Amino acid sequence: MKSIYKIAGVKRETVYSPNHVENDAAIFDSVARFLEAMGHEVKVYDEQALLSGDVSEKYVFNMVRNPQAMRKLQEMERCGVLAVNSGFGIENCTRERMTVLLLEKGIPHPKSLVSDLLPSLSDELEQLGFGPCWIKRADSQAVQKEDVCFVNNDAEINEVLEDFHDRGIKRVVVNEHLAGDLIKFYGVLGTPFFYWFYPMEVSHSKFGLEAVNGAPKGFAFSVNELKNVCERAAKALCVDVYGGDVIVAEDGTMRVIDFNDWPSFAPCREKAADAISHLIVNKIVDNEI
Numbered sequence: 628m629k630s631i632y633k634i635a636g637v638k639r640e641t642v643y644s645p646n647h648v649e650n651d652a653a654i655f656d657s658v659a660r661f662l663e664a665m666g667h668e669v670k671v672y673d674e675q676a677l678l679s680g681d682v683s684e685k686y687v688f689n690m691v692r693n694p695q696a697m698r699k700l701q702e703m704e705r706c707g708v709l710a711v712n713s714g715f716g717i718e719n720c721t722r723e724r725m726t727v728l729l730l731e732k733g734i735p736h737p738k739s740l741v742s743d744l745l746p747s748l749s750d751e752l753e754q755l756g757f758g759p760c761w762i763k764r765a766d767s768q769a770v771q772k773e774d775v776c777f778v779n780n781d782a783e784i785n786e787v788l789e790d791f792h793d794r795g796i797k798r799v800v801v802n803e804h805l806a807g808d809l810i811k812f813y814g815v816l817g818t819p820f821f822y823w824f825y826p827m828e829v830s831h832s833k834f835g836l837e838a839v840n841g842a843p844k845g846f847a848f849s850v851n852e853l854k855n856v857c858e859r860a861a862k863a864l865c866v867d868v869y870g871g872d873v874i875v876a877e878d879g880t881m882r883v884i885d886f887n888d889w890p891s892f893a894p895c896r897e898k899a900a901d902a903i904s905h906l907i908v909n910k911i912v913d914n915e916i
Contacts, residue, residue, distance in 0.1 A: 635684035643692035650891035657900035716865035820902035
């Protein structure tokens with residue numbers, strides 16, 4: 628007889644869904660619907676309920692981003708709860724940890740600097756050979772447009788650093804700017820599901836930063852290699868449900884410039900929800916063996 632599992636679903640706080648509140652809610656709801664259609668019981672919570680200790684289920688799927696909720700999820704995992712994504716993987720997708728782990732694991736990534744917010748940062752970047760680059764808050768993923776800034780010169784660098792200082796941001800990640808085609812990808816680790824597209828062609832954007840690289844030129848690349856690189860990154864960060872961005876150069880080489888836990892999957896929601904729901908159940912079954 629088929630087992631029926633009681634599964635908790637924890638929604639993402641809207642502040643962590645900048646310009647994608649509806650899309651993030653839609654993929655969460657779709658996964659819950661697929662799980663229920665498979666015969667399982669799903670109880671939905673918000674992040675505050677997780678913090679309050681109201682989530683008692685042994686199995687949890689979640690889109691948590693709040694740092695306190697993330698650590699609560701980690702605490703629950705240490706006590707035997709199975710979470711997709713894991714709170715430890717979610718933490719690995721914060722900017723500084725992501726950058727360090729991708730570079731340590733040999734995942735193709737831009738030349739990068741992780742640093743305290745120093746007045747001399749522009750001098751350090753010049754010594755390291757940085758030209759145009761991206762300055763990003765290190766302690767989280769972007770929750771507003773000003774958390775990720777493209778800069779061309781010292782004046783722009785100093786302006787960004789001053790804004791970060793005023794907002795209490797103490798550490799930054801700096802990535803060299805890469806010329807090439809910007810591609811967005813979505814995947815579910817260990818499944819056939821993988822989807823990629825050019826965001827500029829479908830007006831899919833959080834903050835409009837894709838305009839820096841401009842319209843794609845259609846540089847040739849291997850989709851199989853792209854999926855392989857993304858799966859290696861997902862394993863390095865311990866994230867099952869993932870998405871992100873990659874730059875494809877004119878010669879077809881690719882480098883991951885961003886990697887996220889549980890994105891919106893807006894252009895491929897139903898197929899993604901199907902893959903995610905089966906992943907969750909398969910992990911539960913494996914856990915009970």
